[in-house]
Amino acid sequence: MTEPKVPKWRQLADEVRRQIEDRTYPPGAVLPQIKPAAEARGVSYETMRAAYKSLEADGLVRMVKRVGFKVMEPPMRRRITRGRTITRDPARGYIFPAASGPDEPWEVHGRPLAGFFPAPDEVATRFEIESGSETLRRRRVTSPAGEPPFQLVDTWISPDAVADAPQVAEKSTGPGGVYDRLEEAGHGPISWSETIRVRMPDREEAQLLAIPVAMPVVETIVVGVSARTERPIEVTIRVIPGDRVELFGELQRGRSARWPVSPVAQGPNS
Template identity: 30%
Template structure:
């Protein structure tokens, strides 16, 4: 334990020993004694320092993993989880200038944060609108929508999965229904077709991920997600897209500029 100084256990504390150890390691992470990507002392080192059984150490490490602070790598050890946040600026990310420069919102915000954006797992289908999507797009459940699902990555790490729903009468047979929607993304294609975008409405809540979401985003145990639903409106007030997005909460900082008048 020469590299990292940890306190001793408090013999008169009523807090369980494994939780005391987890507290010490958490404090080292929060105080910057252990940085992102650093290796946590091994089970053997911690056993020797605290004089406890291996299972006690494993229980302490499991607490940190469940909190999303560490990640275990098979054969290598336990490491402080990296959190490369992208600051998501709600007042800027959908600015028309980005589309005119040929950049969709995700590309613009990721490159602005110094990251390398990529997209995979793209799937395009046409199906009947669900009741919720139909209500948001002012359609009926008999109407069809083009469904675009994809996964977004930053520097090769999955951070977001998104599914867009666009009325089929608008998108059928256009580049929006192709895997590559072209420079500027689907919003640029919509405006080229005469659907001038005016504003977006977003609803955001935090929750624990579903099993498939955790797998797709490669989330550590205990890491919640942001669940965001966005509706895009034209200058005439027509809703032309609904986007259902699940974001890894430790990859984003949500930043909003709100007028005071």
């Protein structure tokens, strides 16, 4: 059997990738414009464009309007240990599994926002409200200090919870943040569940995270449930570029997998 032929656009993408890796095009450099690059290699405009778009999808370059395809700084991939334990710091309040050490400083990109926005379907379903209803959203884009945006975090709070704890809609929610205000208002202790999935970003998310729309993202959805009403009162949606994170967890042996294997577990025909 003959090896399948590698498409020309992929060959070109691999060539430019090597030039990025050997710093012929260092971070911050702009790749040659598509038309002259295509002419220099004797290929069509669309073939060269497909090569550049492939590099963009891999997070190596980013299309900047009126500039071209700019080489990106290689991202630092961070590990999130998917434990089940939520801890608490007296100064900061509840702390969820994160991609940093306990003392690593983080910074906010832009200005944190708090306001009322149409609830997306995911949130409206949880709160049992009509999709598009005006709902409190607190948004921030953060990263470890000195690094590009790492995550976009939207915390949505149900209308009933806002009525019980109006301070959650203010710019400063006070010590312990939103969760402390909700629990003080009678919803404590809040319990949480988490869903993790991979999807493509929308244009706004890609812009805020400085990634191409072709870059998959890891989305975690944490739902906080009130102890008083037993209904969701907050939904936090965290979006992280797929090239910046890896999920890690320790695997444990169940009773049936204990070592050494017992004769009964091995079975009569072992």
